[in-house]
Amino acid sequence: MEKAPRSARGGSRPGAGRPRGESSKVIRLPVSLVPAVQSLLAAPAGARVPDPHATSLKRPLFGHKVKAGFPSPADDFVEAWLDLNEHLVEHRDATFFLQASGDSMIGAGIQEGNLLVVDRSLEARHGDIVIAVIDGELTVKRLEKRRGRIRLIAENPAYAPIELQDGQELTIWGVVTSVIQRIKR
């Protein structure tokens, strides 16, 4: 079929009209995700998209700026990737994250809202900061084991040490191995 002669006026505008080829579908998504989704969609077919199941956060041992045209002399010296999970979590299946509340452990650097990395696989020793269960309540305190006596010590003079009363049972839920404080809100 012959094409109609072009009119002097009007004409096509880029992006106008229905998209051709494959039919499309409108998808609704939260506005905050638009850039991320657009970048995913921009990936060519068969491209590797970042694996959402990846748990580790890799940081190069030392970074460098790429100068166009010249390979970095440091490239040959990158030896390892630092993984924060590897650094903070020794036993993945036994490690749980809890959140500190209150100020009873302020002397140990544990503040309200801090993230506690708790490893259940460790045997609690004298002096460890532990998550303990007393009367069904969880608490974070320093464990004191002296002459067969066990006490839970707060790191704040405003709180008295917790001594076990008769009939009370204390279970160690886990040992706190790290405290994470986010300083940029």
Next chain:
Amino acid sequence: MTFALIDGNNFYVSCEQVFNPALEGKPVVVLSNNDGCVVARSAEVKALGVKMGAPWFQMKDLARKHGILAYSSNYALYADMSNRMMRVLETYSPQQEIYSIDECFLGFDGFPAGELAAIGERIRRQVKQWVGLPVCVGIGATKTLAKLANHCAKKGRAGADGVCDFGRMRPAELDALFARIAVNEVWGVGRRLTEKLAARGIASVRDLRDADAVSLGEMFSVVLQRTVMELRGVSCLELEELAPAKKQIISSRAFGTYVYTLSELEEAVSTYIARAAEKLRRQHSVAGALQVYIRTNPFKPEHPQYQRGLSFALPAPSGDTRTLTRAALWGLKRLFKPGYAYQKAGVMLMDLRDAGVLQGQLFDAAPPDRPALMQVIDRANAQWGRGTLKLASEGMAKPWQMRRERVSPGYTTRWEDLLRVN
């Protein structure tokens, strides 16, 4: 051959107790979808005579009287705890078959026979300490025996606390034990079969073990014949380390409230298709046929009743949510009748086959699948949460969605839900 079966005690309840130690020693139940039935019971609830599957609304009085605490199913929490438990168990053997969310088989070949019970003890201690969950360990020469040993361990029937190793028992001891256990405790022997076996004078495990396997096989099934052999210590079932790909995928839910309109049903069916299609793609399959069904509440006979399903083949096998949704909604339109209070809808993907062997079509009736787009959707949803990217046909508000009024926080899966300690 030697197998171990490790099974979590009251698994869902135990998961809740890890993060809420005050629940220990209390009567606790976990409820199914829509807070309908009891799917897990603490020992205290079992002692009250509450049966598995008991409808919660019938238990309200009992619950008030005994202070029974009820939780909605927190699947995210249970799945995370299950993964932790399975990975710990995996370290005990090169062969593991994960049988369900709370149980797995381990191959124990090559371990010194005298040490197996001690290994079982170690497993119990480690899972309890690392993950906080109590488990029982059953050890036997076949999978069926390991499962039975696990039952004995759980009920304290073989003496040892939490670990039962049939391999350590003398034949006379086993005889006496098997004579005391009802035949319905055997793996694969259900209620119906139990009745039929009873009619033939087979009431105990020992009766079944000593019955004529071949004639039972002819009368009932090869499966039962194998069970008899397994009870005698002849291993017929191997460990299935890779879960076989599912033959069909079902996604169905009862609604939180009654649904009357086609548009609400369309949202529900779209949502179920999206979930089923995601599972379909995870096992690298495509579906060649589809079923949609809707029904009213059969337990309200005073309401007008309607129940219908429609199964049909797709023009071409597909793994694309858009194609499957279009097909399902087409079917739903044909099923729907106004004027009923619908209580449940469901979809089933059938005729599943390997996505790799897709055939081209002579006439392109439907637009082709776009695996790359589906991959983007699946990954976005995996990374930012289910439903982040979805077809608009799923709807936004979903007022029909299931009730989970008593669900505990996502202690291990949501940053904002972490357990707080002071």
